[in-house]
Amino acid sequence: MWSFSHIANELHEWLSSIFNPTWTLVIEMVLAGVAVIGLFAGLGLVLVLMERRVAAWIQIRLGPNRVGPQGLLQSLADTLKLIVKEGLTPNGADKLLFNIAPFIAMIVAMLLMAPIAFAKDFQLWDMNIGVLYVSAVSSIMVISILMAGWSSNNKYSLMGAMRSGAQIVSYELSAGLSILTIVVLTGSLQISDIIHSQATGWWIFKGHLPVWIAFVTFIIAVTAETNRAPFDLAEAESELTAGFHTEYSGMKFALFFLAEYINVFIVCAIGATLFLGGWMPFHIGNLTDFNRVMDYIPSSIWFFGKTFFMIFLIMWFRWTFPRLRIDQLLNLEWKYLLPISMINLLLATAMAILGWHF
Amino acid sequence: MFIIKYIKEVYRGVKSLLVGMKRTLYYFTHHKEIITQEYPDNRDTLVMAERFKGEVVMPHNEKNEHRCTGCQACELACPNGTIKVIFKNELTPEGKKKKAIDKLVYHLELCTMCNLCVEACPSDAIKMAQTFEHSVYDRSELTKILNNPGSKIMDGVE
Amino acid sequence: MFEEVGTTTEGDIIINVGPQHPATHGVLHLVITLNGETIKKVEPHLGFIHRSIEKMCESLTYRQFIYVTSRMDYLSSHINNHACALCVEKGLQVEVPPRAQVIRVLMDELTRIASHELWWGAMAMDLGAFTPFFHAFRERESINDIMEETCGARLTMNYMVPGGVMQDLHPDFQKRVKEFLQLYKRKIHEYDELVTGNIIFQNRMKGIGYLSPEDAVSYGCSGPAARGSGVSCDIRKVYPYEIYDKLEFDEVLETAGDSFARYMIRLREMQQSIRIIEQLIDNIPDGDFQAKTKAVLKLPKGEFYQRVETARGELGVYIVSEGGTTPYRIKFRSPGFSNLSVLDHIARGSKLGDLVAMMGTLDLVIPDIDR
Structure with missing residues (x-):
């Protein structure tokens, strides 16, 4: 059967037959790198277009419809424009940090691609601490924002960076706790284990109340972590013009922009993996015929479908809600989300021990 | 609680x-x-309101005649000095000299479409047109002469 | 609590908001002293869009100067023109025909709704919600279309002339206004769903930017900014002009004095404007739309003052005449200037994000403040 894992295995066997194991590994790593970068660019273009379309339809507009058929090439044209634009470095900026910051944002986003299972048995690196790795690496993101804000020598940037620091550090907690809910239920940090534990039903159905609460907290927390409205205080444009990337232009700005969208994709992919079963098809109990039909849909379509559903949720939030104030943002985390997710974790633990889940 | x-x-x-x-x-x-209206695409079907004030024009009939007597009421009514009336002397069939307009110069770039000139005109010689695509590459194109070359005043308009 | 506030100490940040800034809706320049995120002082700097409109008006005749005033508060240009026309009529002792009076009031109220619609969208955008902006423009567009049909322009109409209005109503006017009223009634609940009822929005607005009635009076606030503090100052009620004393409508008052009160005032004012339009739309009297006036207007020697209620508050027009064809001196009392002056007072001690919300609720139109 045609599948990603099949192609990957064929490729691996073919390479092994030509080269010795070391070279095979090297070539495979290079190929994986190229694939990740390609996926990056492709996802960036698709997500930007998707965001603009969602925004337009919600705002009773048409959205981009001039470049290419139905405006599909719009984001490509935008990229071209950004590439040829001059990347300014302001006077008095810390040149090294200023220029490094967007690349750190990109590298972090790239690293996060490693443990994600895109399809059945198709994963760059199925490490045994997959979930922990994701939540650990994603917090490096804040460093690039702080770096960009501080080195720009601009007060708006600095304030944006400081807001973002407070915000990301706080929301890591409830994101981590809601991830822990699933880890408690599954008993493993490995992404593949978590997906296989959902073969009989996704956690959002099996885990009922605690998982629902965890799902809501997770969505709120990751929206905040990726600096998206209503939590886009780091770049609150009506207050701070553009926040931490005020001084960035051209491709360096595009990298931040891309990193934001890739981060959205990654957190949504993690959410889809944890709560919606990753590439697991939708199965209902003993309806074998129905389940078999579902199995015919390729696993990668399941994965991307769920991920894009989550992305749509986050975009939907963005175009509906007003922005929070910085103290309300922290209040929401420390007074509401954190206590709720702590109690919820206890509930989930009790449920896991007593076996109340389906 | x-x-x-x-x-x-x-x-x-x-x-x-x-x-x-x-x-x-x-x-x-x-x-x-x-x-959303897709503006440049819907040019053919786009209907402007009949009173829309786009620019001042001087209607001519099929014999290339207008109704302007050159009374300068529009020039006086204009707050911005948009309209200038330039005269010439014409010979009437009886051989008498008669003052008539040579050019009615209209500076579109100064016009605020306030409609005061049209209101002031006693002989309804000028009116507002519904055009609105006024952008040009050279500023001098915005200075327009409203009467057609060789046009005369209509009979019976004093 | 604010003893130390106002002096710059080490560690304070001074940032320039504007003249080019997304939230100032124009070229307002605010110098803000910040301690972390907390505002210590706000200093508005004006002059970036000063076009000396008063001086321009003094060089134009009484018919000509009215069009310039559309460019002051461009969102309520009808009402500005109305004020000038009323003031000139006061000097000329002209009786405006009843049809013209009704048309003027109808246009004023439509303008008020259009202005508040734009304010509502821009206000939500200041708080980070983009969608309401486009939804507000849907309703505003239909008002603009009505204006375009009757007055020939969408924003700076120059429709009011001394003695009445420039042209008669378009034959479709009544039909179009009724269509607008239907559209508005069908969509108005969405405003509450999208913005007013939203918990984030309410938390951003309630208890923020408190303005006491005493301060509102002493700073000379007018319009929704003062009525939000419970100060009754609607010129349409207090000093009625045209036919406002014969109409049934309520002066909208809130007592909380915070940003949310000022927000609710405008939403409720739109309802009152709708009420006025509904009373008038089927009762437009026949007759002239313009009183007979001389071709060249000359005001008698003296001083004339007229105030009207614009969408932002009290607009006063003060004309000094020496008996000539042009005014000797014109002074406009613009609502925005006084409303802006309270910004420092209400913003001290709150967060930077709230400053934007407060500026939104004061509904500043910069060309109005800085003529």
């Missing part, structure tokens, strides 16, 4: 957010509500 209040607060907040999301989902799925 505190717990109940807390839960109520959370419930009320979440509910208000869901109401807003329901509204935006409605618009996301109902594309017939879209009000």
Whole structure:
């Protein structure tokens, strides 16, 4: 059967037959790198277009419809424009940090691609601490924002960076706790284990109340972590013009922009993996015929479908809600989300021990 | 009691957010509500309001005659000095000299479309046109002469 | 609580908001002293869009100067023109025909709704919600279309002339206004769903930017900014002009004095404007739309003052005449200037994000403040 894992295995066997194991590994790593970068660019273009379309339809507009058929090439044209634009470095900026910051944002986003299972048995690196790795690496993101804000020598940037620091550090907690809910239920940090534990039903159905609460907290927390409205205080444009990337232009700005969208994709992919079963098809109990039909849909379509559903949720939030104030943002985390997710974790633990889940 | 209040607060907040999301989902799925007009594409069907004040024009009839007597009322009424009337002397069939307009110069770049000249005109010689695509590459193109070359005043207009 | 506030100490940040800034809706320049996120002082700097409109008006005749005033508060240009026309009529002792009076009031109220619609969208955008902006423009567009049909322009109409209005109503006017009223009634609940009821929005607005009634009076606030503090100052009620004393409508008052009160005032004012339009739309009297006036207007020697209620508050027009064809001196009392002056007072001690919300609720139109 045609599948990603099949192609990957064929490729691996073919390479092994030509080269010795070391070279095979090297070539495979290079190929994986190229694939990740390609996926990056492709996802960036698709997500930007998707965001603009969602925004337009919600705002009773048409959205981009001039470049290419139905405006599909719009984001490509935008990229071209950004590439040829001059990347300014302001006077008095810390040149090294200023220029490094967007690349750190990109590298972090790239690293996060490693443990994600895109399809059945198709994963760059199925490490045994997959979930922990994701939540650990994603917090490096804040460093690039702080770096960009501080080195720009601009007060708006600095304030944006400081807001973002407070915000990301706080929301890591409830994101981590809601991830822990699933880890408690599954008993493993490995992404593949978590997906296989959902073969009989996704956690959002099996885990009922605690998982629902965890799902809501997770969505709120990751929206905040990726600096998206209503939590886009780091770049609150009506207050701070553009926040931490005020001084960035051209491709360096595009990298931040891309990193934001890739981060959205990654957190949504993690959410889809944890709560919606990753590439697991939708199965209902003993309806074998129905389940078999579902199995015919390729696993990668399941994965991307769920991920894009989550992305749509986050975009939907963005175009509906007003922005929070910085103290309300922290209040929401420390007074509401954190206590709720702590109690919820206890509930989930009790449920896991007593076996109340389906 | 505190717990109940807390839960109520959370419930009320979440509910208000869901109401807003329901509204935006409605618009996301109902594309017939879209009000965008695709302007350069709909040029053929675009109808401007009949009173739309786009620029001042001087209508001529088929014999290339206009109604302007050159009374300068529009020039006086204009707040910006947009209109200048330039005269020439014409010979009437009886051989008498008669003052007539040579050029009615209209500076579109100065005009604010306030309609005061049209109101002031005693012989309805000028009116507002519904054009609005006024951008040009050279500023001098905006200085227009409203009467056609070789045009005369209509008979019976004093 | 604010003893130390106002002096710059080490560690304070001074940032320039504007003249080019997304939230100032124009070229307002605010110098803000910040301690972390907390505002210590706000200093508005004006002059970036000063076009000396008063001086321009003094060099134009009484018919000509009215069009310039559309460019002051461009969102309520009808009402500005109305004020000038009323003031000139006061000097000329001209009786305006009843039809013209009704048309003027109808246009004023439509303008008020259009202005508040734009304010509502821009206000939500200041708080980070983009969608309401476009939804507000849907309703505003239909008002603009009505204006375009009757007055020939969408924003700066120059429709009011001394003695009445420039042209008669378009034959479709009544039909179009009724269509607008239907559209508005069908969509108005969405405003509450999208913004007013939203928990984030309410938390951003309630208890922020408190303006006491005493301060509102002493700073000379007018319009929704003062009525939000419970100060009754609607010129349409207090010093009625045209036919406002014969109409049934309520002066909208809130007592909380915070940003949310000022927000609610405008939403409720739109309802009152709708009420006025509904009373008038089927009762437009026949007759002239313009009184007979001389071709060249000369005001008698003296001083004339007329105030009207614009969408932002009290607009006063003060004309000094020496008996000539042009005014000797014109002074406009613009609502925005006084409303801006309270910004420092209400913003001290709140967060930077709230400053934007407060500026939104004061509904500043910069060309109005800085003529």
